[in-house]
Amino acid sequence: MLNIADTLHRWCREERPFALATVVDVTGSAPLPIGTSVAVDEDGNAIGSISGGCVEGAVYELCRQVLRDRGPAQRAWFGYSDDDAFAVGLTCGGELDVLVQRIDPAAQPHLGAAFGAAVEGRPAAVAQVVDGSFAGATLSVLGDSWIADRAFGDGPTGRAVGDRAGSQLRSGRTGLVSLGGDADTCPEQVTVLVHVSAARPRMLIFGAIDFAAALAQAGRFLGYHVTVCDARPVFATEARFPHADEVVVDWPHRYLAQTAVDARTAVCVLTHDAKFDIPLLQLALDLPVGYVGAMGSRRTHDARLHRLREVGVTEEQLARLRSPIGLDLGARTPEETAISITAEIIAHAHQSTGLPLTRVTGPIHRVSGAASEIQTVCDFL
Structure with a gap:
């Protein structure tokens, strides 16, 4: 909605x-x-x-x-x-x-408040019960509080739906969730569709190079809040990155340590310089971000893995690293490379193969995640 x-x-x-x-x-x-x-x-x-x-x-x-x-x-x-x-x-x-x-609307004023917050870009969530005896009942979450239709009354079902809708809002995920079956917290079994209007997900691009300028434009087109960060002030300028929402002059790992990230954040390391890459990736791979990718040749990648292991990065953490960054599109120009990187981010977010559709059988649009929590195509983006 x-x-x-x-x-x-x-x-x-x-x-x-x-x-x-x-x-x-x-x-x-x-x-x-x-x-x-x-x-x-x-x-x-x-x-x-x-x-x-x-x-x-x-x-x-x-x-x-x-x-x-x-x-x-x-x-x-x-x-x-x-x-x-x-x-x-x-x-x-x-x-x-x-x-x-x-x-x-006169009987459900909380919906108008939630729609208004969504229009203004403020966090809000609206929950719809899609089956069960409460089918059609709605509930809105604004900030740390929720308001429900009178149909819920003051019973445990309304509280359970409000708690789950708040959790979905904090994670930034629209989803279909199943609740109930617990006599103490929610005896009524219900399926709820939680619509979430969250802040734009973040794309953190490290390395103020031409590839970063193209990636910033592609990321903004996809709906990301794009930050370009580099320790070199002569290169990290707003004039060079007009499509970025912000340009930061700082050491990459220091900036990453102090900025907010979540499960939708994409970290793209384009510096391929060990003095920047290693401390940055060591930190990024230990954070709950959605995607971590690093640019470089296969030789650079092998050397990078060796250095990361030396500083204590585990094999489980290294398995999260997308390097060399991007899908195999034959990209050469900064613009083509930006498409390659964003294509991999999309495929990773939806647990897809990245293969041509002509080589994949089954539905084109697939459900990702657990059956009890169905993510929409736009959750990560």
Whole structure:
């Protein structure tokens, strides 16, 4: 739903009821990820897309029905078949499970606050219960507190959903999670889709070289907050890196030790100079970051591994190092190399092979992570 947060925020300010159709599960190849929504107001105005066009008409009519009937949330399934492929089915061959519910902003003011935070770029999360007796109930997390629909009451289910939504917000991950079965904390078994609006993930580029300038541009295009760091002030200038969000003059390992990182952070070491690389990688490989890559030839890589072992870096830590950095695209120019590096970051984030799709069988869009916590395509990015 956060894909249309700006319009939903306006509709909430106007206390305009609307129907919200949200993708809560995907099987096979589908064009848009879990959490994507369409909304329809009482005047028939529609915003958003959940399938790139092939089931929009059917979803629109279902939204109008839910608004008209004022009934409980409904689930609808759309899939591919020879009979309906060009009617309401997905011609891409995938299957979508969609939750459609009526939203009354006057009775659910916490949603307007959450949408407003998302529009302003502040951290927020919205949880939707997609099945169970609480299906359609919503809860919003802002800062360290959460506010729920009256449907939850003051019972343990609401508290369990609020705690988990807060945890998802802190990790920066949108996801489908299963809760319940514990008589003390959450006796009701529920499946919850937690939509997270988090700060942009960070890309830390060390080494103020031409390759770094191209990578900064590619990283920003992908939605990263990009930092370029180098100890040499003559090279680390804003003029040389106009696409970076910040340019820092500092020793790389010293800067990394004092800056904030998380599981979505990508660390790209482009210096291939031992006096910078070794202390920096020694620290980076001991931090809970999502990706660590280092530029250099295979000879440089072998020498680097030897030095890292000498300073006590373990084999388990070394297994996290992506070096030489990037996928085998035959890249030579800084721009091509930036594509190679970002392609590897994307593949690593989604636990994908990086192989051509013509050489891979099965669905194009695959679910990554545990079945009980399904990450969307955009979680890491």
